[in-house]
Structure formats: structure tokens, C-alpha cells
Amino acid sequence: MTQQLDYLKETPSQTAGPYVHIGLAPGAAGFDIYRQELGWDIAGPNARGERIRVEGVVIDGMGSPIKDVMLETWQANSEGIYAHPEHTGDVEDGFRGWGRVITDFDTGEWGFDTVKPGPVKLPDGKVSAPHISLWIVARGINVGLQTRLYFEDETEANAADPVINLIEWEKRRQTLIARKTERDGKTVYRFEVKLQGPDETVFFDI
Amino acid sequence: MLKPGPFYQRDREWHPPAHTPNYKTSVSRSPQYSMISLENNVSEITGPTFGHNDIDPLDKDLIYNYAKSGESAIGERIILHGRVLDENAKPIPNTLVEIWQANAGGRYRHKKDTYLAPIDPNFGGCGRTLTDENGYYYFRTVKPGAYPWRNWVNNWRPAHIHMSIFGTAFCQRLITQCYFEGDPLIAKCPIVNTIPDPAAIELLVAKLDLNATIPLDTIAYKFDIVLRGRRSTLFENRPEGN
Numbered sequence: 007m008t009q010q011l012d013y014l015k016e017t018p019s020q021t022a023g024p025y026v027h028i029g030l031a032p033g034a035a036g037f038d039i040y041r042q043e044l045g046w047d048i049a050g051p052n053a054r055g056e057r058i059r060v061e062g063v064v065i066d067g068m069g070s071p072i073k074d075v076m077l078e079t080w081q082a083n084s085e086g087i088y089a090h091p092e093h094t095g096d097v098e099d100g101f102r103g104w105g106r107v108i109t110d111f112d113t114g115e116w117g118f119d120t121v122k123p124g125p126v127k128l129p130d131g132k133v134s135a136p137h138i139s140l141w142i143v144a145r146g147i148n149v150g151l152q153t154r155l156y157f158e159d160e161t162e163a164n165a166a167d168p169v170i171n172l173i174e175w176e177k178r179r180q181t182l183i184a185r186k187t188e189r190d191g192k193t194v195y196r197f198e199v200k201l202q203g204p205d206e207t208v209f210f211d212i
Numbered sequence: 213m214l215k216p217g218p219f220y221q222r223d224r225e226w227h228p229p230a231h232t233p234n235y236k237t238s239v240s241r242s243p244q245y246s247m248i249s250l251e252n253n254v255s256e257i258t259g260p261t262f263g264h265n266d267i268d269p270l271d272k273d274l275i276y277n278y279a280k281s282g283e284s285a286i287g288e289r290i291i292l293h294g295r296v297l298d299e300n301a302k303p304i305p306n307t308l309v310e311i312w313q314a315n316a317g318g319r320y321r322h323k324k325d326t327y328l329a330p331i332d333p334n335f336g337g338c339g340r341t342l343t344d345e346n347g348y349y350y351f352r353t354v355k356p357g358a359y360p361w362r363n364w365v366n367n368w369r370p371a372h373i374h375m376s377i378f379g380t381a382f383c384q385r386l387i388t389q390c391y392f393e394g395d396p397l398i399a400k401c402p403i404v405n406t407i408p409d410p411a412a413i414e415l416l417v418a419k420l421d422l423n424a425t426i427p428l429d430t431i432a433y434k435f436d437i438v439l440r441g442r443r444s445t446l447f448e449n450r451p452e453g454n
Contacts, residue, residue: 013220014299014438018412019227020389021235021403022374025322029312029338029374036323039278039336041268044308067240074324080259080382090258092216104260111324126254139255141385146237148228148406150385154255172248202244211222211247212256212383 019150022143024074027108031076034108043106048079048120050100055084055124059194060155060184061117064109064142067202071114075144079105079118081137086124122193125163135163135170137182142199152210155197158186173208181207214444218252219383220299222440228406235402236363252383257442259382262308262342271340274313274353278336285335287316287354291424291432292390295347296377299441303347309437310340310376311351318357318369327359352430355392363402370397370404379439390435391417 027035033043049057064072081103082088087095089103097103103123109116126134135156142151156164164170164183173179184195199207230242250256270277275285292311296304314320314337317329321337335354343349356371372389379385391398398404398417407413415438424432 012301013441014297014301015226015412015415016223016299016440017386017388017415017438018407019386020374020406020416021238022376022387023389024324025312025320026374026387028320028322028336029310029340029376032336032338035321037278037321037336039338040271040340042266044262044266067242067244072241078385080255082255088254088258090261093254093258102260128253134253134255137255139382141382143387144241146235146239146241148230148232148235148238148242150387151243152383169250169253172250178245201241206243206245208245209243209247210250211224212250212252 019148021145021148022076022150024145026074026076026143031106031108045078045104045106048081048103048105048118049083050098050102052098053083053101053121054098055121056193057119058122059117059119059192060138060197061115061194062184062197062199063114063116064144064199065201069203071109072144072201073109073111073114075109075114075116075142077107077116078141079107079120080139080141081120081123082126084121084124086126088126122157128168132168133163133166135160135167137167140199152212153199153207154182154210155184155195156182157195158183178208181205214446217443217445218257219381219440219442226409226412228408232402232406235406238406256383257381259378259380259384261380262306262378264342266308267340267342272351274335274337274339274351277339279334283334285315285354286332287335289352289430290355291350291352291426291430292373292418292435293348293350293421293424293432294434294436296343296349296379296437296439297347298379298439302441303343304379304439305343305345305347307343307347307380308340308378309343309349310338311353311373312338313353313356313373314359316354316357318359329357329359358397367402368397368400370395370401375437377437377439384439386437386439388437389416392433393417393419
């Protein structure tokens with residue numbers, strides 16, 4: 007016999023199911039209950055930097071858009087600072103950097119407004135290219151999927167990004183790059199997440 | 213004081229795999245390539261924080277938070293309570309816990325739910341709270357009913373409450389489901405059985421807690437939640453070249 011380690015085991019994940027909206031976005035489920043729902047304003051009114059819109063869709067293995075998916079977003083501000091006590095630096099009043107995004111029930115399209123995050127300095131001296139972390143849950147997804155959205159117009163930063171460079175297959179790196187478009191003078195990035203197939207999005211075990 | 217370091221790796225053999233054919237919807241929604249393993253860095257060890265300005269005290273009382281004045285939700289009145297801990301058994305204070313569930317008849321208040329059990333006009337079906345300084349949380353609600361769902365022809369979900377928990381870091385983010393001790397449907401549920409290890413399933417079953425019951429009023433179930441723990445930085449290595 008040996009001594010016992012006294013760690014606990016993590017609570018196992020279960021799917022968010024088709025009715026995730028009731029808990030996390032009740033307005034979308036069809037009723038009004040809370041004074042305010044959380045995650046609708048990612049950057050807040052005082053955020054500096056470029057205002058952008060991000061739009062996309064999550065596509066299943068049959069090639070169909072998933073209409074009951076929910077995404078959460080996590081990002082730094084335009085100066086590369088996260089609104090978190092362990093990250094040194096200040097963010098603008100009202101900047102949380104976190105958002106909840108639900109799809110249109112008919113089309114599966116989703117979108118959110120935010121500011122473009124800045125590059126993040128890492129403790130080892132490297133720099134992370136501007137990115138938004140995404141967490142994707144839905145019916146049929148047993149453990150929330152983690153991925154990252156990078157920006158097409160950050161070619162140099164992306165080429166030096168330590169996470170992108172961990173991906174052995176250069177072709178797969180492209181699945182993390184949001185395409186830049188413009189609409190009515192506003193920058194819109196398009197990001198399609200594919201759960202299966204030859205262009206399957208890179209997901210991270212973080 | 214030791215500096216907090218990276219989080220313990222998530223045990224992917226403990227969690228359900230992505231591809232679980234008996235839960236049919238997972239088949240076309242499960243990535244097929246291997247995930248890329250990422251050591252924790254700034255984007256992973258940070259995460260959103262919430263405060264008491266974000267929520268209201270009544271949000272955690274599902275019997276009354278959607279009820280008309282003087283009325284209340286129908287069903288078996290229960291308290292669901294417990295602690296949010298990390299794998300080091302350390303309480304996680306001030307973290308957001310959100311729940312959602314069907315009503316006592318097994319019907320969700322959702323525009324996509326068409327089950328024939330009736331909507332309860334006084335029950336919304338969602339609640340949220342922040343853990344206190346000891347990681348403790350509690351909700352008052354009604355016990356949800358079992359309901360049928362389309363998977364095989366005759367599948368019934370065991371009574372369950374969906375739970376969403378944040379912790380302090382985006383890599384701790386977790387959604388799970390809480391089941392109730394003694395429910396014979398647990399062992400038969402294809403969603404429960406996506407989890408390979410029976411010991412892991414046990415962690416999702418809330419235990420009847422008579423000590424926390426309010427006599428002649430409300431029965432209680434205890435449900436602790438464990439999020440990923442993190443190691444301490446014991447030795448700092450100097451970056452190469454310095």
C-alpha cells in the first residue's frame with residue numbers, strides 16, 4: 007500500500023442540450039425574466055480601439071448549419087489586456103471582454119459586436135497575435151469545444167503566433183482565420199466553424 | 213505565498229468522448245481530428261468575473277422568480293445546494309452558477325419544446341447565483357419531471373437540472389447536468405451513459421440531504437461541483453538565453 011493522493015476529480019461534462027437558452031439567454035427561449043441578461047455587451051461603451059463585427063455559422067458533419075448552438079467569447083481589450091485580476095494592466099470601465107452569442111433558430115447564423123483585441127504579451131516574451139477565444143456548446147456536443155478566432159489582416163502577427171505554429175498542418179491553420187469583409191463602411195469578419203470534414207476547424211484541449 | 217500556475221490537464225478519459233453513437237446527435241457534431249493540446253497561457257488562465265451588480269437576489273429562487281404576485285410554481289419543492297470546489301478541494305468563491313430545467317411535468321419553457329405536458333404559468337425554469345466566500349451556493353426550485361426525447365423511439369430523460377459554472381479561468385468553463393438519487397432512469401439514459409466511468413456518473417447524482425431539509429416545507433438535495441484545480445509555481449525557470 008502507498009499513501010493516497012487527495013485530489014478531487016473534476017465534475018464530468020454533459021451536453022448543454024437544445025434548451026440552453028432558457029438558462030443562459032432566456033429572451034431567446036421566448037421569455038423575459040432577469041433584470042439583465044449577461045454577455046450581450048462584450049466591450050462596453052468606453053472601449054478604445056476599432057469597433058468590429060464578427061459573423062459566422064457552425065456547420066455539422068452533414069454540411070448543415072447548427073441552429074441551436076451557443077458560443078461564448080473571451081478576449082483582451084485593444085491594448086492586449088484581459089479584464090482579470092491575474093493580468094497586469096487596466097481595462098476601460100465597462101469592458102469585460104466576454105460575450106454570449108446565440109444563433110438565429112432558422113438559419114444558424116450568429117454575430118456579435120466588439121472591439122478588435124490587441125496582441126497579448128506572454129510571460130516568456132513571445133507575443134500572441136490578436137485573437138478571440140471561443141467556447142462552443144450545443145445539443146450533441148458532450149464537452150464544450152474550445153477554439154480561437156484570428157484575423158485575416160494580421161498576417162505577420164499570425165505567422166509568429168506560438169499557438170498557430172503548434173499546428174503541424176499549415177492547411178489546418180487556415181481554419182482559425184476569420185475573413186475580412188466590409189459592410190456599410192464597417193469591418194465585418196466572417197468565421198465558419200466546421201465540426202467535421204476535411205476542413206474541420208482546429209479545436210484545442212486547453 | 214506560492215504563485216498559482218497552470219491548471220491540471222483535463223482528464224479526457226473521465227469526461228465523455230465527443231463521438232458517442234448511442235446519443236445520436238453527437239455523431240454529426242463530434243470533431244474527428246485530434247484536438248491540439250495547448251499549455252495554459254494568459255488567454256486560458258484568465259476568464260470573466262461577475263459581481264452582485266450582475267444579478268438579483270431573487271434570481272436563485274425558481275419557485276418565485278417568474279411567479280405572479282402571491283402565487284408560486286407547482287411541484288415538489290426542493291433546495292439544491294452545495295459547494296463549488298477545485299480539484300485541490302479548495303472552495304471557489306464569487307463564481308457564477310446558472311441553472312435551467314423543465315417544470316414539474318417535464319416541460320421546458322422554450323419555443324422549441326412541444327411536449328404535451330403543460331407549461332406552468334408561474335415557472336420560468338432558470339436561476340443564477342454567485343457562490344459565497346466559502347464556495348457555497350443554493351437554489352430553491354421544484355423537482356423537474358422526466359420527459360421523453362427523440363433518440364431511440366422510447367427514451368426518457370431522468371429528472372435533471374442543467375448547470376453552468378465559470379470558475380476563475382476560461383479553461384475551467386463547464387456545463388453539466390445534475391441528477392437525483394434513486395432515479396431508475398439515470399442508468400438507462402444515453403446522455404448519462406456518454407460518460408464511460410460509473411464513478412464519474414456518481415458525481416452527477418445529487419444526494420438527498422435531510423439535514424438541509426426545511427421540515428414541513430422543502431426537501432433538500434446536495435450537489436457539489438468540482439472544477440479544474442491548478443498547481444503552484446514552486447520553481448521558476450529562467451527563460452532560455454537570459
